[in-house]
Amino acid sequence: MIPYISNTDADIQHMLNTIGVKSIDDLFADIKPQHYPQSFNLPDGRSEYDVLEHIKHLARKNSVDLVSFLGGGYYDHYVPSAVDAMISRGEFYTAYTPYQPEVAQGTLQALYEFQSSICALTGMEVSNASLYDGGTALYEAAMMSIRITRRNKIVMDGGVSPIYRKIIDTYTKNLNYKFVETQVVHGQSSRDEIFKHLDKDTSAIILQNPNFFGAIDDHSDIVARAHELGILVIQSVYPVALGILKTPGSMDVDIVTGEGQCLGLPLNFGGPYLGFMATKKKYIRKMPGRIVGQTVDQKGQRCFVNTLQAREQHIRRDKATSNICTNVSLCALQAQIYMALVGRQGFKELAMTNLHKAEYARQSLDKIDGVKVMRSSPTFNEFTVELPVDASTIMDRMIERGFAAGFPLGRYYGGMDNYMIVAVTEKRTRQDIDNYCAALKDVLTGLTAEVTT
Amino acid sequence: MEIEEHLLYTKEHEWVNIDGDEAYVGISDYAQNSLGDITFIELPSVDDEVEQFEELASIESVKAASDIFSPMSGRILEVNEELEENPGLINKSPYEKGWVARISLSDLEEKNNLMTSEEYEKFLESAG
Amino acid sequence: MSLVFEKSVDQRRGYKNPALDVPAAGKIDAKYLRSEDCPFPEMSELDVVRHYTQLSKLNFSIDTHFYPLGSCTMKYNPKFCEASARVPGFANLHPLLPQLKDGERLTQGALEVLYDLEQWMCEMTGMASFTMQPLAGAHGELTGVMMMAAYHKAKGNKKRYIIVPDSAHGTNPATARIAGYDTISIPSDENGVMDFEVLKSKINDEVAGLMLTCPNTHGLFNSDIDKIAQMIHDVDGIMYYDGANLNAILGRCRPGDIGFDVMHINTHKTFTTPHGGGGPGAGPVGVNKKLEPFLPVSRVVKKSDGTFALDYDYEDSIGYIASFYGNFALLLRAYAYILLLGEEGLRAVSDHAVLNANYIKACLKDKFHLPFDRLCMHEVVFSAKKQAERGVHAVDIAKYLIDQGIHPPTVYFPLTVKESVMVEPTETESRTTLDEFIECMLQADLESQENPGMFHGLPKTTPISRPDEVKAARELNTNYFTQ
Incomplete structure (x- = not known):
């Protein structure tokens, strides 16, 4: 057979x-x-x-029993059971791009709801129906700013995810674009550094909130300065933090992108994830990706269709806003179901729980000899810690004790070998955090003993 | 298909109505008909310089998008801002209310590169 | 149907957060906080489940309907692949783990999947190496063309153009443009393949490469492919294979053997990862030795002790094209599918896809015009021009089929055929289903002769009638909260 x-x-x-x-x-x-x-x-x-059986055997070769304090833009949040149950319906996952709206209202309405949720989350006017992931969404935003302003210099704050920075660098280095990175000072966006690089040739300044070091910021002043020079502001955001943080819309940001993995998607070793993009209504025609719009059918009843398709590759071919064909529809549905389940009050509580647990971890870590928690900026659920030795060494010994202790900054930031970022989600219990701190204390004592003997 | 007699036409189905050293430009009835219901037009800016047969504006219907090329060279004096709110005017009245731009012409000789209404009619017939 | 936001009832809850078992000591200055709560709906879990279950029922899908959407390969998605992707040891794995010092040891299982998949894809396509990173087919195209650009830059070649046939998917010219090239479009000849003489006349030293789907979107294999490759290679151009139709030639022909230098695979087409209502996809890219130095990093390598590692140390690499190692959960489904089918099963994929398409062609060609009357591969393109003369257009036939419980074929693509109706039955459909489809199509033709007015106002059985797309575009409403 x-x-x-x-x-x-x-x-x-x-x-x-x-x-x-x-x-x-x-x-x-x-x-x-x-x-x-x-x-x-x-x-x-x-x-x-x-x-x-073979796949389960391979799965056992992966360390998934580690208690994780690893974040870096990708977080170990809990996914309610109903999310997977719903996206496992064949009517959703075995359908395709809704080319025939009469037989795709399920997908189309869910995507319209998703777009609305993303707008609610970010305080923006319009959203597309998703992009591949947070990194490529940020690249698309940079290209969009170039189309709008017809300028070709992009300034990026050093607090933006270094992974995203590497992606944009790859896509732009062989083209006629100028890409400038500004230095962060004490883990924060430095206004002096940024303003120095903004000029009449700049299409956009790219920021991230909270940034890679975990710092929260209000970028309103940067936005105001940028707009004076006709420069667009792109902000990359972390959706769960927006349960409580000021929205990019209220800072008058022009294009918002982000990674939606935290909204009900498993970590999946890197994908599929969920890129999203929202902007001001006046820029909607310059936005890449599918967009779902509301309309009426012949009988006048509300329905949904793919709209503004003339921007897209299947019509525009070499003049399209992007070469993107599909979005990540199922991931957008996944996130939409998650946001509906968690709800208004629940989402705020989720954010507060993350904040409080991270604060508990900060205070506990601060009490350990040799560990210094960076406090130059307010933070959400991830923060930077300075260690007395190379963070990678610590990481190794923490893994032996069953913890993914954080992400060492030395990999992407020169001179920061002794620093790591630590993320604490709602899944970490007080006991987990206490055990983590005890283990770290133990590791540091052990290292001191090795040095002195 | 309506073809206005006193206008000159391009092979890309734009028309031009010359009045002294100025002209109105737009797209022909044939063009609006083949595009279908027009949903959006991206207009040029006033004072932009355009070259003959180079891109002047872009136009979208639900399932098509195309560029409008300038029938003649010159500087944009005025654009039909009403089209931004009501692009369907091009469908309703391609030769009058649906005009796209008014141009100050830089080279009147260029009109020799265009078709008269009779020539345009034959052109449409031959294109089938 | 009501929107989820319209079903919200204050204080209703659908999910219980983990307990706050630490002091509520976190404080952020009000200037950093949002002024109003995020207006997500408040619903019980049952409310949410019922809402989305009801929505799902408004869709046609492979599980519920025959879905012969040409160029999209809507074949059955095995449930077993879904189960494979949900094994917790993979689903909960953090992508930054292998980037910790010696962290690869923590993800050996995942790296082995990526490594094996690369080996198998190389064997299936005749390529030397693959990257699993591209997140969709179009993303794969961009990756491939960026490598093409890096190759020319390294050789000091001055190149401007990428050649694309007029029957190509829109992603090809869009990709070429984004990667910084102008495109040259080549028309199709009367046999439905790229016009050889026109192509010959357009090739010059400034041609960076050619992007080709083979078989093409007319469902036809270009027998001159080796000659074309030679001509492109003569000007040091790169041959790009758009793998959209690889499922038609699996086991019969390998792109790497017939002159292609770089290619992508759409895993949803060849290896039946789900279409998901429009993604997520995965678009692994393969290259021959010529382009191998330019592959993105990281690359998965097998060390002498048999363990797997991520290697970032390639001087000529184009760099990071995605955040991590690709859409892993989809790659894992493809991995499971390949292991289950094995060599015999993979050969059968193309055999039966081609058999089914030719059967439909043979049964319908008397009534529906065939622009290219010859053997086809996995899909067949008809033109509804005879029906259109009676006032029944391709779109009308599409809507008629909907009322018969069949998802329409692709209509109005490829752009090269007027009133095109593009049928791709796939290998997973039975002759029984094909016969039912054929019967419906013949009936549609009959109706077009006897009762063309009947098509007006179709479909009649769907949750909505034809939507007003002009209104959607003119009076944009894309967000419930600002409508």
């Missing part, structure tokens, strides 16, 4: 007769002998049970 193929021998014979050929091979006559494969050696097929 060949899995998932239902033509029987009799079917095959009937079909070949109807077509008027003798064999399936005859159907491939356009592929000439010189095109035949030089090799095609793949493993033999296995049973479902066998493959699943």
